[in-house]
Amino acid sequence: MSLTLAEKILAKKTGRKVEPGEFLLLEVDVALGNDITAPLAIKEFYQAGGDKIYDPEKIVLVSDHFTPNKDIKSAEQAKQMREFAKTQKIKKYFEIGRGGIEHVLLPEEGIVKPGHLVVGADSHTCTYGALGSLAIGVGSTDLAGVFLAGKVWLKVPPTIKIELIGKPKKYVSGKDIILKIISLLGTEGANYKVLEFSGEGVKNLSMASRFTMANMAIEAGAKTGIFPVDEKVIDYAQERGYKAEPLLPDNSAKYEKIYKFHLNEINLQVARPCLPSNSKDIQEIEKEKIKIDQVVIGSCTNGRLEDLRIAASIMKKSKVHENVRCIVIPGSQKVYYAALQEGLIETFIQSNCVVSPPTCGPCLGGHMGVLAKGERAVATTNRNFRGRMGHPESEIYLASPAVASASALKGFICSPESL
Amino acid sequence: MQIKGKVFIFGDNINTDLIIPARYLLTSDPQELAKYCFEDIRPGFGQRNDVQGSIVIAGENFGSGSSREHAPLAIKGAGIKCVLAKSFSRIFLRNAINIGLPIGELSLINEFKEGDEIEINFSSGKIVNRRTQKTFEIKPYPPFLQEIIISGGWLNYLKTLGTKEER
Known part of the structure; x- marks a missing residue:
């Protein structure tokens, strides 16, 4: 065979x-x-x-x-x-x-x-x-x-x-x-x-x-x-x-x-709007100091316990930047409960994140985090198509929970290594 | 099957969010969805009077992204008779076949301009552009998919299959 x-x-x-x-x-x-x-x-x-x-x-x-x-x-x-x-x-x-x-x-x-x-x-x-x-x-x-x-x-x-x-x-x-x-x-x-x-x-x-x-x-x-x-x-x-x-x-x-x-040759990646194939190494993106308005950590792509653990380990270091709204969405009731028991939810709340119930919500621009005209988000979701998360003139950068968390703290897209 | 109509031209990577944004997925009524067809790439398109009876020609990877069948339904609901594209994303292709929206792969899309009147003959796979009088060919579907289309969609096909098996 x-x-x-x-x-x-x-x-x-x-x-x-x-x-x-x-x-x-x-x-x-x-x-x-x-x-x-x-x-x-x-x-x-x-x-x-x-x-x-x-x-x-x-x-x-x-x-x-x-x-x-x-x-x-x-x-x-x-x-x-x-x-x-x-x-x-x-x-x-x-x-x-x-x-x-x-x-x-x-x-x-x-x-x-x-x-x-x-x-x-x-x-x-x-x-x-x-x-x-x-x-x-x-x-x-x-x-x-x-x-x-x-x-x-x-x-x-x-x-x-x-x-x-x-x-x-x-x-x-x-x-x-x-x-x-x-x-x-x-x-x-x-x-x-x-x-x-x-x-x-x-x-x-x-x-x-x-x-x-x-x-x-x-x-x-x-x-x-x-x-x-x-x-x-x-x-x-x-x-x-x-x-x-x-x-x-x-x-x-x-x-x-x-x-x-x-x-071992793959670096942290960030996909620019409006295609998931637009990714570049974080080193290149970080140089541009791209300012952000919103961070979404969750979704069917990155809403598992391990994702939240990484996010919390980074969030612990500081608070969400004053110009940024950070939404954390545990992927399921079980993930939510485990994150609560491990103290991750406490970390998110203390860092000024909003913790949402499990939902696909913002990933498809449905609700719970829709973007206004001209706004820019870093999301751990899967698609950065035009208008996907809200207004057709809003922008989505796709990244991992590690990059999204670090960016939430700094206010621009960056690597956790730079914290 | 023969289709005639005026052409609307779209580019590459027309994904399902552009065909019908998720904020309008609160219904599955094709007429209602049709109002917002291509809304984020051509605002007001679904409300135009000349969309009914037209043909869409697009570039590569048409219908990529979400599995929402609301995308081909919105197009069908708007009265668009057929979508021709350089290539179709997988789920869009199956949804179009399953609901009976005629589609076809056409490589030489640059030979068409917005507003051209064209004729498509699905039996012979020939397309004629009335403006230039040039003839083009679309790739025929494999026999299995043709059977689904002839049955009037996947559920009808399944039903005839059921009766065949019972016999």
């Missing part, structure tokens, strides 16, 4: 070898929707004559985008999803106060497991690739199709191998590594393809870093990002009460392209 990780998962699903370019009709293990995408899927499901959903066990619905509801319309959308979950007996429905941001939540709850085929009506579904699952962002009609028949159509994707070598430098995390990779590949460099992260350097990356990297595979256009199931993943599974088996690509697997990255 000579299969990539994605091909292995698809071959197991179909019971035969699969080739890139083939179209498959597959049963999924998990399908996800949220308060923006699920209402549309629900509407389409009923319009198509749906009555009872195919398998409620496979469906996960999370209220996280416009929640806690920002206005009447968003409340109506959330209500629609809540009532659908009740009618259809969907047990994995996550209400606010019991859940969090979908892509932080599902791995944490042990819902997505290594080897799973997952589709989600959210583009950052690819996050779960950190667990060695094949997790693909789709649309609402695809989710409606899973409601109706449990199935999805997929084209077997070719794979690009990202070989990681060595250890990252101090403060350098998954965010910097993936921004560097995207700057090299471009925003459609991996369109329709899988980014397979492998090589001996993988063992030096924490699970949080892996989630961040898989999360942003979509920003290079990729169908998904995927990591092997190694000891770290097996331990992660064990901590969540289930057993995982190792899953590695074959040595002779065929890749469309192979890129090598020496992790």
Whole structure:
């Protein structure tokens, strides 16, 4: 056999070898929707004559985008999803106060497991690739199709191998590594393809870093990002009460392209507006002393406990600059509670940050931190598109929690090393 | 299938935030979404009278970013008959096919200007620019995707599949 990780998962699903370019009709293990995408899927499901959903066990619905509801319309959308979950007996429905941001939540709850085929009506579904699952962002009609028949159509994707070598430098995390990779590949460099992260350097990356990297595979256009199931993943599974088996690509697997990255050569990165591929080394950006109005630390990209620990360790040194508003968003109720118990929340409050409940809110310019005309933010989120976080003439710089925290204290974009 | 219409030209990397900003995702009604179609890149576009029946031609990576199906829905709701682009981002492509918004990959987009009248024949894959009388070709969809389109979208396809299996 000579299969990539994605091909292995698809071959197991179909019971035969699969080739890139083939179209498959597959049963999924998990399908996800949220308060923006699920209402549309629900509407389409009923319009198509749906009555009872195919398998409620496979469906996960999370209220996280416009929640806690920002206005009447968003409340109506959330209500629609809540009532659908009740009618259809969907047990994995996550209400606010019991859940969090979908892509932080599902791995944490042990819902997505290594080897799973997952589709989600959210583009950052690819996050779960950190667990060695094949997790693909789709649309609402695809989710409606899973409601109706449990199935999805997929084209077997070719794979690009990202070989990681060595250890990252101090403060350098998954965010910097993936921004560097995207700057090299471009925003459609991996369109329709899988980014397979492998090589001996993988063992030096924490699970949080892996989630961040898989999360942003979509920003290079990729169908998904995927990591092997190694000891770290097996331990992660064990901590969540289930057993995982190792899953590695074959040595002779065929890749469309192979890129090598020496992790110790990657510096802290900052992506300028308006593309995630616009990243530069912090040394270069810091020289410009780019003043900022807002910092957002959180999101499905960087809202995990490890991210908050790094942020707090830097915030401890001083207080948020007088011209800056700093919003910290724990990614889930569990992350929030752990951060509280560890004293991280206290640090944030003492540094004059505002701590928000888990929500996607500001990342997509929804609520809880929307930018005015001409304002500039550093965010640990995933997209710096024009108008993404508010006014079309506001600006977003993407960075890691370490850089975002240091910048919050100084008032301009800088490295934690400069504090 | 044959489509005729006036062309609107857009650039590269027209992402889903530009097609329909998240602040308007409070509904899934195509007519309502249509009002804000391309709002942050061309304010007022969705409210123009001449958008109905038009064709959008764009550059590379059209529809990148979010998975929001509201993006192709807003375009369809605005009465835009077809989107031609140098390349499409993956999720946008599947959403367009799933909801039955005609799209096509066209490499020579520089041969078109805003306001050109064009004709697209989806069966032959031919495009004619009435201004220059030049003919172009779009890449045909693979047979599987054509079946979905002919069925009238993914859910209809799934339903016919169900009846086939039962037999």
